[in-house]
Amino acid sequence: MAGDYLVDKSIATILGSIGMLILFVTWKKRSSRLEIIAPLGWVLTGFYFFNDISFYIEHEDPVLTLMSAATLPGAVAIAFWERNVVEKKYADALRWFRGTVAVAGLPYLLIAHVPMLNILAIWFVAWQSAALLSFAGGAEVTLGDTYANPANSSKVNWEDWDGNKWFLTEDMSEFSFHTELLVNGEPLYINFVLACTAIQSMIIFVGAISVLDIDWRKRVRALFIALSLIHILNLFRNAGLIWLQMGYPDWRWMNLSIFEFGHAYASRFVSLGAMFLLALVLFEMLPQMHKHVLSLLRPLGLAPGKKRSQS
Numbered sequence: 480m481a482g483d484y485l486v487d488k489s490i491a492t493i494l495g496s497i498g499m500l501i502l503f504v505t506w507k508k509r510s511s512r513l514e515i516i517a518p519l520g521w522v523l524t525g526f527y528f529f530n531d532i533s534f535y536i537e538h539e540d541p542v543l544t545l546m547s548a549a550t551l552p553g554a555v556a557i558a559f560w561e562r563n564v565v566e567k568k569y570a571d572a573l574r575w576f577r578g579t580v581a582v583a584g585l586p587y588l589l590i591a592h593v594p595m596l597n598i599l600a601i602w603f604v605a606w607q608s609a610a611l612l613s614f615a616g617g618a619e620v621t622l623g624d625t626y627a628n629p630a631n632s633s634k635v636n637w638e639d640w641d642g643n644k645w646f647l648t649e650d651m652s653e654f655s656f657h658t659e660l661l662v663n664g665e666p667l668y669i670n671f672v673l674a675c676t677a678i679q680s681m682i683i684f685v686g687a688i689s690v691l692d693i694d695w696r697k698r699v700r701a702l703f704i705a706l707s708l709i710h711i712l713n714l715f716r717n718a719g720l721i722w723l724q725m726g727y728p729d730w731r732w733m734n735l736s737i738f739e740f741g742h743a744y745a746s747r748f749v750s751l752g753a754m755f756l757l758a759l760v761l762f763e764m765l766p767q768m769h770k771h772v773l774s775l776l777r778p779l780g781l782a783p784g785k786k787r788s789q790s
Contacts, residue, residue: 485526485529485530486530488530488531488650491526491527491530491531492527492588492592494523494526494527495523495524495526495527495528495584495588496527496585496588497520497523498519498520498521498522498523498524498525498526498527499520499524499580499581499584499585499588500520500581500585501516501517501519501520501523502517502520502521502524502577502578502580502581503577503578503581503582503585505517505520505574505577506574506575506577506578506581506690507578509574514561517558517561517573517577518557518558518559518561518562519558520577520581521554521555521557521558521561522551522554522555522558524554524580524584525550525551525552525553525554525555526551526554528547528550528551529547529548529550529551531547532544532547532548534653535547542747557573557576560573560778561573568770568774569774569777571771571774572770572771572772572774572775573775575690575691575768575771576771576775578686578690579683579686579687579690580686581686582685582686582689582690583682583683583685583686583687584682584686586682586685587678587679587682590673590678591647591655591673592646592647593645593646593647594627594642594643594644594645594646594647594655594656595644595645597655597656597673598625598637598656598658600673600676600678601625601656601657601658601671601672601673601675601676602622602625602658603676604671604675604676604677604710604713604714604717605622605658605660605671605675605717606622607714608671608675608714608717608718608721609621609622609660609721611714611715611718612718612721612722615718615722618662618663618725619662619663619664620660620661620662620667620721621660621661621664622658622659622660622661622671623658623659623660623661623666624636624637624658624659625637625656625657625658625659626656626657626658626659627640627642627651627655627656628651628652628653628654628655628656628657629642629649629650629651629652630649630650630651630652631650637656654670654672654673654674655673656672656673657670657671657672658670658671659671660721662725667721667724667725669720669721669724669738671717675713675717676713677709677710677712677713680709680713680750680754681705681706681709681710684702684705684706684709684757684761685702685706687768688701688702688705688761688765688768689702691765691767691768692767693765693767697764697765700764701761701764701765704760704761704764705757705761708757709753709757712750712753716746716749716750719741719746720738720741720742720746723737723738723741724736724737724738
């Protein structure tokens with residue numbers, strides 16, 4: 480199937496799930512006897528993401544192509560580090576990272592492979608984005624039909640789709656499901672997909688915060704701040720892109736419409752900046768997470784070193 484690089488996507492998903500389960504168990508159990516299998520979890524997890532590299536090549540996405548290409552060698556490097564780590568601060572940071580990847584990855588795989596959860600996430604965010612734009616006076620934006628997109632056939636209305644709605648068992652196209660948007664009852668030709676929900680960004684912070692060894696009230700407070708901010712900013716992002724397409728439908732730059740340019744480049748740059756600022760805020764709130772991140776960056780030479788004292 481398109482997008483498979485080394486093995487069938489279903490096999491890669493199973494391998495990735497096993498890898499994340501290994502990471503979760505080795506994080507949760509705190510057993511030195513289980514630590515020996517942690518490297519295998521890293522390699523299987525890295526292979527799952529690496530397997531999609533040709534998918535991003537086919538869709539001419541250089542950023543995600545490079546990120547996918549780096550996952551397997553990065554995972555192998557972490558696995559090697561796991562086998563040879565000696566210092567406690569690095570061992571603690573690697574254990575935290577194991578929990579982060581597992582707690583973030585497993586729920587995302589569940590949502591991505593359970594069509595009903597996928598659709599509910601799309602409807603939840605699409606409805607709020609449309610309501611925000613309508614409230615702002617741009618136009619009456621409503622949700623249209625929802626479709627399933629099989630890999631080897633044309634799109635099918637969600638109600639008429641005969642696939643398994645509780646577990647994805649067939650090959651799907653790039654965006655498995657989407658919901659159309661209507662402006663004053665007319666199609667806008669903008670579709671909401673799972674990526675528009677910002678669930679990928681949210682789940683990263685869920686994993687990073689929830690596995691910290693700190694008081695549960697601090698975790699809840701940090702999660703509330705991170706998730707609510709990401710969700711609100713994403714609603715404004717979605718509403719802004721829709722408004723730009725409605726207001727400037729004929730705008731073109733390098734053969735890109737204003738929606739395509741804003742979605743693929745401008746909003747991605749702004750989103751990364753917002754994520755960076757949010758991470759800085761959380762580092763102040765959760766110094767233990769900051770400490771773990773610095774420990775993981777040390778082998779790359781990216782963590783700041785201690786200043787030498789001067790006489």
